[in-house]
Amino acid sequence: MVLRLDSSSADFASAFEQFISKDRDGGADVSAVVREVINKIRADGMDALAELTQKFDGFALCEANLKITDAEIEIAEKQCRAEDLKALDFAADRIRSYHLKQLPKDERYTDDMGVTLGWRWNAVDAAGLYAPGGRAAYPSSVLMNAIPAQVAGVGRLALVTPAPGGEMNPLVLAAAKRAGITEIYRIGGAQAIAALAYGAGPIAPVDVIVGPGNAYVAEAKRQVFGKVGIDSIAGPSEILVVADGQNEPAWIAADLLSQAEHDPSSQSILITDDAQFADRVSNAVDEQIAESERKEITAAAWHDNSAIIVVGTLDEAPAIVDRIAPEHLELAIEAPEELLTKIRHAGAIFMGRYTPEAVGDYVAGPDHVLPTVHSARYASGLSVLDFMKRTSIIGCDADALARIGPAAATLADAEGLPSHANSVRVRLK
Ligand SMILES: NC(=O)c1ccc[n+]([C@@H]2O[C@H](COP(=O)([O-])OP(=O)(O)OC[C@H]3O[C@@H](n4cnc5c(N)ncnc54)[C@H](O)[C@@H]3O)[C@@H](O)[C@H]2O)c1
Ligand SMILES: N[C@H](CO)Cc1c[nH]c[nH+]1
Ligand SMILES: [Zn+2]
Incomplete structure (x- = not known):
């Protein structure tokens, strides 16, 4: 029987609160398991990746089979049905059109004190993309991760996706090829997130990790946040x-x-x-x-x-x-x-x-x-902005500094920070 709640019943408010605050992980201590996995990867890198992949995905991983080769991608694409590839292309076109509209604009203006102000958007250098693959394979998630990253202009895209028993889903590889991803690793779960955040074997650390996954993947993203950026908790x-x-x-x-x-x-x-x-x-x-x-x-x-x-x-x-x-x-x-x-x-x-x-x-x-x-x-769905960051731009000439500098020096004095005050005053006429 599914839980049934009736808003007219006397105990509705408490029954509703109890329902929405219930842990959905079936009692597993996900946070502790993930902490141990991340620590293992940080300590033992590739060896830990191999051990955890054997444990959770059931195959012998080593440096030689970690990264998918170009030949494997070519073979995989040939195994896909034409109608699946056509639907993938249809989806990719629509996803790209939508995300192109999200590209933010740079700004530059001079205010009434003569100060030049603005901001500039840049893509991160490297993004790690997680496509789930435990209970189902998700070619659609490859597109949903990679296309906004590409639109943002990210230089390096590293895709991780679990390969239960060592087998990669051909349509996942076809989607990755279409999205221009050349770095694909057959790893999943918290260990894959840790490898992207801290590096492991040949995998170099990335700047942001995005993508959906089960409770272990979502918790791992939460725990590596700070070392890297993340999009949201997409569990x-x-x-x-x-x-x-x-x-x-x-x-x-x-x-x-x-x-x-x-x-x-x-x-x-x-x-x-x-x-x-x-x-x-x-x-x-x-x-x-x-x-x-x-x-x-x-x-x-x-x-x-x-x-x-x-x-x-x-x-x-x-x-x-x-x-x-x-x-x-x-x-x-x-x-x-x-x-x-x-x-x-x-x-x-x-x-x-x-x-x-x-x-x-x-x-x-x-x-x-x-x-x-x-x-x-408090959070939004993945977008182009998750792969970009904004840098403020500030420019004064001598006249502009003369207008805004004295107040800065005064506030520096008030905070008891004399070098701050001095770095302004030495420039004032
Ligand atoms: N929120 C979103 O945007 C969104 C989008 C697509 C999919 N999803 C979610 O992605 C998830 C896909 O889950 P999945 O399991 O099929 O694939 P997955 O790739 O997320 O997880 C598989 C990995 O989980 C790890 N794992 C499994 N059991 C474990 C355990 N007991 N201890 C430690 N690690 C363990 C293993 O390393 C395995 O490789 C689903 O929950 C789905 O709802 C969410
Ligand atoms: N519903 C999932 C997001 O929660 C995304 C997905 C991919 N394939 C099927 N569904
Ligand atoms: Zn779905």
């Missing part, structure tokens, strides 16, 4: 669907399961104002789980981490949505624009009955690497 997938009773229950059930099927730690939530519709969706979900090829994963995510919330009217939805700040939000209602204006926190919002979240995963254009576990309250 196990989530969906929240706000739906009225006019929807087809089987459609909404499929939407809920589209994210549940990623990971047992995934989360799907339905908010509806129609209790009978909630029953119909619940039954449809059970039927679809029974037929799913990923039954174990979807059943665990649905029964352990998900919920149906029945509200009196959909006017109650925005406050609930904002508290959850879901990775994905579907507004499956007749007039979604109106509800949209009342909602502030979500990674991506899908408007109306004909915009299933899955189009955003592949071909809509916006990035599918999105913040999870309430972090959409």
